[in-house]
Amino acid sequence: MLVMKDISKIYRTDTVKTHALRQFSLFVDEGEFVSVTGPSGSGKTTFLNIAGLLEEFSSGVYELDGRNVSGLNDYDRSILRNEKIGFIFQSFNLIPDLNIFDNIDVPLRYRGFKSAERRKRIDSMLEMVGLGSRAKHLPSQLSGGQQQRVAIARALAGEPRFLLADEPTGNLDSHMAESVMDLLTEINADGTTIIMVTHEPSLAKRAQRNILVHDGRVSDAEPQLHLAAKSA
Amino acid sequence: MFSYYVKLGLSSIRKNPILSSLMVAAIAVGIGACMTVINIDYIMSGNPIPHRSDLLYHVQLDSWDPNDAYDDPDRPPDQVTYLDGTALLAAGEARRQVLSYKTGRVIEPEGDDLRPFQADSRSTTAGFFAMFDVPFLYGSGWDKNADDNEEFVVVINKEINERVFGGEDSVGRMLTMNGEPYRVSGVLDTWDPMPKFYDVTNGPFNQVEEVYFPFSVSIAHELGSRGNTSCWRPVDGDGYAGFLGSECIWMQFWVELHGENERQAYHAFLDAYVESQKALGRFPRPMNNRLNNVMEWMSDQEVVDKDVRVLLGLAFLFLIVCLLNTIGLLLAKVTRRAGDIGLRRALGATRRAVFAQYIVEAGVIGLAGGILGIAMTWLGLQGIRVLYGELDFIARLIEMDWAVVSAAVVLAVVSALAAALYPTWQACAIQPASQLKAL
Numbered sequence A: 001m002l003v004m005k006d007i008s009k010i011y012r013t014d015t016v017k018t019h020a021l022r023q024f025s026l027f028v029d030e031g032e033f034v035s036v037t038g039p040s041g042s043g044k045t046t047f048l049n050i051a052g053l054l055e056e057f058s059s060g061v062y063e064l065d066g067r068n069v070s071g072l073n074d075y076d077r078s079i080l081r082n083e084k085i086g087f088i089f090q091s092f093n094l095i096p097d098l099n100i101f102d103n104i105d106v107p108l109r110y111r112g113f114k115s116a117e118r119r120k121r122i123d124s125m126l127e128m129v130g131l132g133s134r135a136k137h138l139p140s141q142l143s144g145g146q147q148q149r150v151a152i153a154r155a156l157a158g159e160p161r162f163l164l165a166d167e168p169t170g171n172l173d174s175h176m177a178e179s180v181m182d183l184l185t186e187i188n189a190d191g192t193t194i195i196m197v198t199h200e201p202s203l204a205k206r207a208q209r210n211i212l213v214h215d216g217r218v219s220d221a222e223p224q225l226h227l228a229a230k231s232a
Numbered sequence B: 001m002f003s004y005y006v007k008l009g010l011s012s013i014r015k016n017p018i019l020s021s022l023m024v025a026a027i028a029v030g031i032g033a034c035m036t037v038i039n040i041d042y043i044m045s046g047n048p049i050p051h052r053s054d055l056l057y058h059v060q061l062d063s064w065d066p067n068d069a070y071d072d073p074d075r076p077p078d079q080v081t082y083l084d085g086t087a088l089l090a091a092g093e094a095r096r097q098v099l100s101y102k103t104g105r106v107i108e109p110e111g112d113d114l115r116p117f118q119a120d121s122r123s124t125t126a127g128f129f130a131m132f133d134v135p136f137l138y139g140s141g142w143d144k145n146a147d148d149n150e151e152f153v154v155v156i157n158k159e160i161n162e163r164v165f166g167g168e169d170s171v172g173r174m175l176t177m178n179g180e181p182y183r184v185s186g187v188l189d190t191w192d193p194m195p196k197f198y199d200v201t202n203g204p205f206n207q208v209e210e211v212y213f214p215f216s217v218s219i220a221h222e223l224g225s226r227g228n229t230s231c232w233r234p235v236d237g238d239g240y241a242g243f244l245g246s247e248c249i250w251m252q253f254w255v256e257l258h259g260e261n262e263r264q265a266y267h268a269f270l271d272a273y274v275e276s277q278k279a280l281g282r283f284p285r286p287m288n289n290r291l292n293n294v295m296e297w298m299s300d301q302e303v304v305d306k307d308v309r310v311l312l313g314l315a316f317l318f319l320i321v322c323l324l325n326t327i328g329l330l331l332a333k334v335t336r337r338a339g340d341i342g343l344r345r346a347l348g349a350t351r352r353a354v355f356a357q358y359i360v361e362a363g364v365i366g367l368a369g370g371i372l373g374i375a376m377t378w379l380g381l382q383g384i385r386v387l388y389g390e391l392d393f394i395a396r397l398i399e400m401d402w403a404v405v406s407a408a409v410v411l412a413v414v415s416a417l418a419a420a421l422y423p424t425w426q427a428c429a430i431q432p433a434s435q436l437k438a439l
Helices: A044-051 A074-084 A100-111 A115-128 A144-156 A174-189 A221-231 B002-015 B017-044 B082-091 B144-148 B158-165 B197-202 B215-220 B239-244 B259-279 B294-300 B306-336 B338-346 B351-388 B392-397 B402-428 B432-438
Strands: A002-012 A017-028 A033-037 A059-064 A085-088 A162-166 A193-197 A209-214 B056-060 B096-108 B117-124 B136-139 B153-156 B174-177 B180-188 B211-214 B249-256 B290-293
Touching (some): A002 A044, A017 A044, A017 A059, A033 A174, A044 A162, A074 A085, A074 A100, A074 B351, A100 A115, A115 A144, A144 A174, A174 A193, B002 B351, B017 B306, B017 B351, B056 B259, B056 B294, B082 B096, B082 B239, B096 B197, B096 B211, B117 B215, B153 B174, B158 B180, B197 B249, B197 B294, B306 B338, B338 B432
Parallel strands (some): A033 A193, A033 A209, B117 B211, B153 B180
Antiparallel strands (some): A002 A059, B096 B117, B096 B174, B096 B249, B136 B180, B174 B180
């Protein structure tokens, strides 16, 4: 599970102090599919970056899978990120000069898996996303939807507990977007917790629960209550 | 992971051929300039006889002008007079001693095929070959009896043996020099001490002599020196005998001493000898006798010219400038790849992993720069050959040394790694969240 309590994130320059998140509290249970919506600049991406251990927060408490991440150094955060979290980005973020196989291989390399284990996982993931025959293709040789499927395969190859998706269908047409959402639903059904940031109300509805973020805060009462109930 | 980083490094070089080529070229040019000078310095400053250099001592006695030192600051002459050389030789106070000087002979081959030719020669006492560990292809040097009896014996080098005797074992055969027959006692194998330590006065980088024959024979036949001869006062007396009795310096005297005790004892002997000569009205300057082993003597004589050391400094400065350029190029590369770094960090790469990836990539570039640098070094040496090739000693200094080749690669890799430290540190400092949208 993922627990955030009173998380604040303040960006400071010499003259300006910007509150990206204010007393942001959230509880995401094991196996949930949560969508996060809100207007531009509301703090959705900052939340996702903090949740993905890509960014530090200014104050508050954050527990990821039962571990308090507040005191972790960069090395431990990197290891935890590699083991627990998979990312899917709006623009796929595949490495253009690596083929599909090698792209999926990247997080597994950092995980320290042996060659045979990596190959097994990559083949399995490629089969799951329906791209088993495209392992040697470069990203530029695939359609947008296929590239996002590769990104999903890369995110899942290390068997993370959490999948964080930032506008995963933002660069796809409606047909491909539907296909990717179907895949995410399947993945969630298999037990992976998914947190998805999106602008699309129709996609947000496909999640089990929606979090509305406004002005750096969770504006719905429901998540707060949920957290209170769990804490009790 | 190392092989993975090497693969990524090669991939990155392929992906950015212009930037990578510029970096490789910057390193190669710096290494080439540096190693060209280092190569020359290395050859000039090498130990010509490493296993015996601590045992062999060059002897200096200050027999010079009372009003004017031979060389500043208060250095004694670098050669000895005939009077002193023969007196020290006769005293035999060292384990071994050699008195020799440079001269020249005309070799007259038998038959009509070959015309007489000049040969660089050395008139020396018998101990020369054993003391300086001279290698023989056939036969050996002569013994002390040959010196004492003024025997007409000769040692020739391989080239002369090839030229006159067709490369056969010529020991025992006769070689005519200046109209007189000499019996060949030995043929030298390849021998090329660099510097030519036993006679740096006449050119530390000149080739060794082609012909060697007894000192006693050359004196008996009144052969003069073809090397440097310096006199601080006019020669008293007439002719060759007058010259032998003069204060002119023209011979090199070396002794073999084992350990500090022998060195001190021999130094005391030299001082006593000079005292005895002072009593005879010679040696008007204050006592200033010196014993230097081979490397001390090379240093004293500044065999490696100060200009070479200045050039070396300039070459290293040039390398630093090239490395600064490389740092700039690497920074540009890191900036261009910030998105890739951010993504890898997001996928779980630690800062350590990013550091390793970029440092290995710099190593690959350094290796390529080193290999190209070897070619640049070769070109640099060829350039020197073209400019100064007519000078015999220059040709001997511009041989590519394998130790230098290896050093070039190591220096290139180390330089590239050093240049990569700051850009790599910058790469590690990249915040992944700030770059993911930029991809």
